[in-house]
Amino acid sequence: MYSYFLKTDKKLIKEMARINNPACIDIPSKYLSIFSRVAGCAEMTYIFKKYFLKSPLTENLGGVKALIIGLHGGRDYWSLKALGYEVYGMDINSYSFPNSVVANAEDRYPYEDNFFDVIIIGEVLEHLFFDKECLLEANRVLNNNGRLIVTVPYHDSNDDFHVRMHDFTTISHLAYYSNFRVVDSVERPGIFFKPYLNYINGVVAVLIYSIFKVNIYPKLVLIFGEMEYFFGKKNILRKVLKSMNLINYGGAILLTKSDNEGDDKHLKSNIEFFQEG
16 A cells, blocks of 8 residues: 555656646656645745746746755756746755856855846855845846745754844845845745645545546645645734744745845934934
8 A cells, every 4th residue: 555655656746747847858856756745845836836927027938047046955946947947056065957056145146247037045044144245146136127035934043054043024124235125925834734744745646646547736736835825924823823832934035126225224224323412
Protein backbone atom coordinates (compact mmCIF):
# COMPACT_ATOMS: atom_id res chain seq x y z
CA MET A 1 0.00 0.00 0.00
CA TYR A 2 2.77 2.41 0.97
CA SER A 3 4.77 1.61 -2.16
CA TYR A 4 1.63 2.18 -4.27
CA PHE A 5 1.14 5.58 -2.67
CA LEU A 6 4.73 6.65 -3.30
CA LYS A 7 4.69 5.41 -6.89
CA THR A 8 1.37 7.09 -7.67
CA ASP A 9 2.34 10.32 -5.93
CA LYS A 10 5.59 10.47 -7.93
CA LYS A 11 3.63 9.91 -11.15
CA LEU A 12 1.16 12.70 -10.30
CA ILE A 13 3.98 15.10 -9.42
CA LYS A 14 5.69 14.49 -12.77
CA GLU A 15 2.40 15.09 -14.55
CA MET A 16 1.78 18.27 -12.57
CA ALA A 17 5.24 19.55 -13.45
CA ARG A 18 4.39 19.05 -17.13
CA ILE A 19 1.05 20.84 -16.73
CA ASN A 20 2.71 23.79 -14.99
CA ASN A 21 5.46 23.91 -17.59
CA PRO A 22 4.05 25.75 -20.60
CA ALA A 23 7.59 26.79 -21.52
CA CYS A 24 8.42 23.07 -21.94
CA ILE A 25 11.78 23.41 -20.22
CA ASP A 26 13.79 20.47 -18.93
CA ILE A 27 13.48 20.59 -15.14
CA PRO A 28 15.91 18.44 -13.14
CA SER A 29 13.96 15.60 -11.51
CA LYS A 30 15.08 16.49 -7.98
CA TYR A 31 13.19 19.80 -8.27
CA LEU A 32 9.89 18.38 -9.53
CA SER A 33 8.39 18.06 -6.06
CA ILE A 34 8.33 21.85 -5.67
CA PHE A 35 5.26 21.92 -7.92
CA SER A 36 3.21 19.85 -5.47
CA ARG A 37 4.52 21.11 -2.14
CA VAL A 38 2.00 23.08 -0.15
CA ALA A 39 3.86 24.01 3.04
CA GLY A 40 6.15 26.85 1.99
CA CYS A 41 4.94 26.95 -1.60
CA ALA A 42 1.21 27.26 -2.18
CA GLU A 43 0.66 30.83 -1.03
CA MET A 44 3.56 32.04 -3.17
CA THR A 45 2.19 30.15 -6.17
CA TYR A 46 -1.14 31.84 -5.56
CA ILE A 47 0.52 35.25 -5.29
CA PHE A 48 2.38 34.61 -8.58
CA LYS A 49 -0.90 33.90 -10.33
CA LYS A 50 -2.75 36.72 -8.59
CA TYR A 51 -0.24 39.44 -9.36
CA PHE A 52 1.78 38.26 -12.33
CA LEU A 53 0.02 35.69 -14.48
CA LYS A 54 -3.05 37.89 -14.96
CA SER A 55 -1.19 41.15 -15.32
CA PRO A 56 0.02 43.16 -18.33
CA LEU A 57 3.52 41.96 -17.42
CA THR A 58 2.70 38.52 -18.76
CA GLU A 59 1.28 39.32 -22.18
CA ASN A 60 4.65 38.17 -23.46
CA LEU A 61 6.10 35.88 -20.80
CA GLY A 62 9.25 35.24 -22.77
CA GLY A 63 10.14 38.92 -22.43
CA VAL A 64 9.59 39.13 -18.68
CA LYS A 65 12.85 39.16 -16.74
CA ALA A 66 12.74 37.84 -13.17
CA LEU A 67 15.49 37.86 -10.56
CA ILE A 68 15.43 35.41 -7.65
CA ILE A 69 17.66 36.52 -4.76
CA GLY A 70 18.22 33.57 -2.46
CA LEU A 71 17.79 30.45 -4.58
CA HIS A 72 17.33 28.04 -1.65
CA GLY A 73 15.77 24.84 -3.04
CA GLY A 74 14.98 26.37 -6.43
CA ARG A 75 11.23 26.73 -5.82
CA ASP A 76 10.76 30.25 -7.17
CA TYR A 77 13.44 29.87 -9.83
CA TRP A 78 12.04 26.74 -11.48
CA SER A 79 8.40 27.75 -10.98
CA LEU A 80 8.86 31.00 -12.91
CA LYS A 81 11.18 29.47 -15.48
CA ALA A 82 8.59 26.76 -16.23
CA LEU A 83 6.00 29.49 -16.79
CA GLY A 84 8.15 31.14 -19.44
CA TYR A 85 9.87 33.90 -17.51
CA GLU A 86 13.46 34.77 -18.38
CA VAL A 87 14.82 33.90 -14.93
CA TYR A 88 18.07 34.95 -13.30
CA GLY A 89 19.35 33.78 -9.94
CA MET A 90 21.63 35.33 -7.36
CA ASP A 91 22.84 33.61 -4.20
CA ILE A 92 25.78 33.65 -1.83
CA ASN A 93 26.17 29.92 -2.59
CA SER A 94 26.87 28.36 -5.97
CA TYR A 95 23.97 26.75 -7.87
CA SER A 96 24.17 25.09 -11.26
CA PHE A 97 21.12 26.99 -12.49
CA PRO A 98 21.22 28.80 -15.86
CA ASN A 99 21.78 32.56 -15.53
CA SER A 100 22.69 32.24 -11.84
CA VAL A 101 25.59 34.06 -10.20
CA VAL A 102 27.34 33.93 -6.84
CA ALA A 103 27.02 37.35 -5.21
CA ASN A 104 26.36 39.02 -1.87
CA ALA A 105 22.94 40.70 -1.75
CA GLU A 106 24.47 43.47 0.38
CA ASP A 107 26.82 44.52 -2.44
CA ARG A 108 26.15 46.00 -5.85
CA TYR A 109 24.20 43.62 -8.04
CA PRO A 110 25.92 42.55 -11.28
CA TYR A 111 23.02 43.84 -13.41
CA GLU A 112 22.15 47.01 -15.30
CA ASP A 113 19.68 49.64 -14.09
CA ASN A 114 15.97 48.93 -14.70
CA PHE A 115 16.77 45.44 -16.01
CA PHE A 116 14.12 43.31 -14.26
CA ASP A 117 10.33 43.18 -14.29
CA VAL A 118 10.02 40.94 -11.23
CA ILE A 119 12.32 40.44 -8.25
CA ILE A 120 11.77 37.96 -5.41
CA ILE A 121 13.75 38.22 -2.18
CA GLY A 122 12.60 35.27 -0.09
CA GLU A 123 13.75 34.78 3.51
CA VAL A 124 16.95 36.78 2.96
CA LEU A 125 16.70 40.20 4.60
CA GLU A 126 16.70 38.82 8.15
CA HIS A 127 20.22 37.46 7.47
CA LEU A 128 21.73 40.75 6.30
CA PHE A 129 23.58 43.45 8.22
CA PHE A 130 23.06 45.86 5.31
CA ASP A 131 19.45 45.08 4.44
CA LYS A 132 18.70 48.57 3.18
CA GLU A 133 21.57 48.36 0.69
CA CYS A 134 20.00 45.13 -0.58
CA LEU A 135 16.65 46.81 -1.22
CA LEU A 136 18.22 49.91 -2.74
CA GLU A 137 20.04 47.68 -5.23
CA ALA A 138 16.78 45.86 -5.96
CA ASN A 139 15.22 49.25 -6.60
CA ARG A 140 18.02 50.15 -8.99
CA VAL A 141 17.76 47.03 -11.15
CA LEU A 142 13.93 46.88 -11.10
CA ASN A 143 12.14 48.77 -13.86
CA ASN A 144 9.64 51.50 -13.01
CA ASN A 145 6.60 49.25 -13.57
CA GLY A 146 8.15 46.20 -11.91
CA ARG A 147 7.13 44.28 -8.81
CA LEU A 148 9.16 43.11 -5.83
CA ILE A 149 8.05 40.32 -3.49
CA VAL A 150 9.81 40.18 -0.12
CA THR A 151 9.22 37.48 2.48
CA VAL A 152 10.60 37.50 6.03
CA PRO A 153 9.85 35.61 9.25
CA TYR A 154 8.10 37.72 11.88
CA HIS A 155 9.46 37.95 15.44
CA ASP A 156 12.04 35.24 14.82
CA SER A 157 15.60 35.72 16.09
CA ASN A 158 17.49 32.54 15.32
CA ASP A 159 20.91 33.17 16.86
CA ASP A 160 22.72 31.06 14.27
CA PHE A 161 21.36 32.78 11.18
CA HIS A 162 19.30 35.89 11.83
CA VAL A 163 20.63 39.36 12.57
CA ARG A 164 17.28 41.14 12.17
CA MET A 165 13.79 40.77 13.59
CA HIS A 166 10.82 42.01 11.61
CA ASP A 167 7.10 42.51 11.72
CA PHE A 168 4.90 44.23 9.17
CA THR A 169 5.72 47.70 10.55
CA THR A 170 9.49 47.29 10.41
CA ILE A 171 9.59 45.72 6.95
CA SER A 172 7.23 48.43 5.68
CA HIS A 173 9.50 51.15 7.07
CA LEU A 174 12.54 49.49 5.55
CA ALA A 175 10.76 49.33 2.19
CA TYR A 176 9.66 52.96 2.43
CA TYR A 177 13.15 54.24 3.13
CA SER A 178 14.46 52.12 0.28
CA ASN A 179 12.09 53.93 -2.09
CA PHE A 180 9.38 51.28 -2.37
CA ARG A 181 5.63 51.40 -1.81
CA VAL A 182 3.64 48.54 -0.26
CA VAL A 183 0.91 47.32 -2.63
CA ASP A 184 -0.27 44.34 -0.61
CA SER A 185 0.80 42.06 2.23
CA VAL A 186 -0.15 38.74 3.77
CA GLU A 187 0.98 37.01 6.94
CA ARG A 188 2.19 33.43 6.72
CA PRO A 189 1.28 30.81 7.66
CA GLY A 190 -2.34 31.72 7.27
CA ILE A 191 -3.28 28.07 7.76
CA PHE A 192 -2.28 26.96 11.25
CA PHE A 193 -2.01 23.24 10.38
CA LYS A 194 0.32 24.00 7.49
CA PRO A 195 3.12 21.56 8.47
CA TYR A 196 0.73 18.70 7.70
CA LEU A 197 -0.54 20.03 4.38
CA ASN A 198 1.94 18.17 2.21
CA TYR A 199 0.71 14.88 3.65
CA ILE A 200 -2.94 15.91 3.30
CA ASN A 201 -2.32 17.14 -0.22
CA GLY A 202 -0.62 13.89 -1.26
CA VAL A 203 -3.20 11.58 0.29
CA VAL A 204 -6.11 13.47 -1.28
CA ALA A 205 -4.43 13.58 -4.70
CA VAL A 206 -3.62 9.85 -4.71
CA LEU A 207 -7.09 8.92 -3.43
CA ILE A 208 -8.88 10.97 -6.09
CA TYR A 209 -6.62 9.58 -8.80
CA SER A 210 -7.22 6.01 -7.64
CA ILE A 211 -11.00 6.47 -7.89
CA PHE A 212 -11.49 8.89 -10.79
CA LYS A 213 -8.11 8.74 -12.61
CA VAL A 214 -7.85 12.53 -12.38
CA ASN A 215 -4.81 14.45 -11.17
CA ILE A 216 -6.10 17.24 -8.94
CA TYR A 217 -2.66 18.40 -7.78
CA PRO A 218 -2.67 21.54 -10.00
CA LYS A 219 -6.01 22.75 -8.61
CA LEU A 220 -5.42 21.51 -5.07
CA VAL A 221 -2.18 23.42 -4.59
CA LEU A 222 -3.83 26.64 -5.75
CA ILE A 223 -6.84 26.03 -3.49
CA PHE A 224 -4.53 25.63 -0.49
CA GLY A 225 -2.67 28.72 -1.65
CA GLU A 226 -5.86 30.76 -1.82
CA MET A 227 -6.83 29.50 1.63
CA GLU A 228 -3.39 30.43 2.93
CA TYR A 229 -3.71 33.89 1.44
CA PHE A 230 -7.24 34.34 2.81
CA PHE A 231 -6.40 33.21 6.34
CA GLY A 232 -3.23 35.30 6.21
CA LYS A 233 -5.27 38.49 5.92
CA LYS A 234 -5.79 39.20 9.64
CA ASN A 235 -7.99 36.17 10.30
CA ILE A 236 -9.25 36.08 13.91
CA LEU A 237 -8.54 32.38 14.47
CA ARG A 238 -4.96 32.77 13.28
CA LYS A 239 -4.47 35.78 15.57
CA VAL A 240 -5.71 33.77 18.55
CA LEU A 241 -3.39 30.86 17.76
CA LYS A 242 -0.51 33.27 17.28
CA SER A 243 -1.16 34.88 20.68
CA MET A 244 -0.97 31.38 22.23
CA ASN A 245 2.37 30.73 20.45
CA LEU A 246 0.83 27.80 18.59
CA ILE A 247 1.99 28.97 15.18
CA ASN A 248 5.10 30.58 13.77
CA TYR A 249 4.53 33.10 11.09
CA GLY A 250 6.06 35.58 8.70
CA GLY A 251 5.09 38.04 6.03
CA ALA A 252 4.98 38.30 2.25
CA ILE A 253 5.05 41.90 1.02
CA LEU A 254 4.38 43.06 -2.54
CA LEU A 255 6.22 46.29 -3.43
CA THR A 256 6.52 48.76 -6.29
CA LYS A 257 9.05 51.51 -6.81
CA SER A 258 8.26 54.90 -5.33
CA ASP A 259 10.05 58.22 -4.92
CA ASN A 260 9.90 58.54 -1.13
CA GLU A 261 12.97 60.73 -0.61
CA GLY A 262 13.74 58.17 2.07
CA ASP A 263 17.16 59.21 3.40
CA ASP A 264 16.40 62.93 3.49
CA LYS A 265 13.03 62.45 5.18
CA HIS A 266 14.42 59.97 7.70
CA LEU A 267 17.28 62.30 8.64
CA LYS A 268 14.98 65.32 8.85
CA SER A 269 12.48 63.55 11.11
CA ASN A 270 15.25 62.45 13.47
CA ILE A 271 16.71 65.96 13.68
CA GLU A 272 13.30 67.47 14.37
CA PHE A 273 12.45 64.92 17.07
CA PHE A 274 15.76 64.84 18.91
CA GLN A 275 16.95 68.42 18.53
CA GLU A 276 17.65 70.29 21.75
CA GLY A 277 15.50 73.14 22.91
